Amino acid sequence: MVQTELIPPPLKKGDKIAITCPAKKLPAPMTDAVKLLQSWGLEVVLGETVDASFHQFAGDDEMRARDMQRFIDDDSIKAIIAARGGYGTVRMIDRVDFFLLCSTPQMAGWFQRYHHIAHPPFR
Numbered sequence: 001m002v003q004t005e006l007i008p009p010p011l012k013k014g015d016k017i018a019i020t021c022p023a024k025k026l027p028a029p030m031t032d033a034v035k036l037l038q039s040w041g042l043e044v045v046l047g048e049t050v051d052a053s054f055h056q057f058a059g060d061d062e063m064r065a066r067d068m069q070r071f072i073d074d075d076s077i078k079a080i081i082a083a084r085g086g087y088g089t090v091r092m093i094d095r096v097d098f099f100l101l102c103s104t105p106q107m108a109g110w111f112q113r114y115h116h117i118a119h120p121p122f123r
Contacts, residue, residue, distance in 0.1 A: 008079070013041030015078040018071040020047035021058030023088030030083060047071065050083060057088045064088065065095035072101045 011017065017037065019030065030050060037044050047067040052059035059067070071080050082089075 011040075011042060011078055014043065016043040016045060016076050017079040017081060018045045018047060018074070018077045019050055019081045019083050020064075020067045020071060021049040021052070021083045022064050022068055022092065023058065023082075023086035024056055024084045025053045025058040026050065026083055033083075045071075045077065057091075058084070061088075061092040061095065065092040068092075068096050072096070072098065 019034075030046070034044050034046070047070070049058040049064050049067045052063060054060045054063070058064060068080070071077050
């Protein structure tokens with residue numbers, strides 16, 4: 001089977017990007033990162049998991065899956081950034097429907113290429 005690398009279009013000023021935490025909770029607020037992204041002209045949407053806490057995770061499995069699904073389903077989101085990945089992603093990944101992401105190559109490219117939480121359908 002020949003695999004084709006998905007190359008997403010570059011982000012541009014005015015594009016909306018999402019930040020979610022599919023696994024471990026953040027140790028500190030993302031204020032500086034958000035300011036940097038905004039200084040590049042990007043509209044940043046924070047998921048509810050960015051400030052959530054459930055044991056060591058950024059919310060329970062259902063919340064993290066719901067947050068990811070919300071951004072996958074939103075066609076105005078041009079990129080999804082995982083603020084923090086890890087084992088918690090495995091706990092919730094089967095609750096996420098990746099069909100729309102797989103059918104939108106530019107989004108799948110951004111999701112896959114720039115963080116380590118890529119799910120096997122994108123490899």
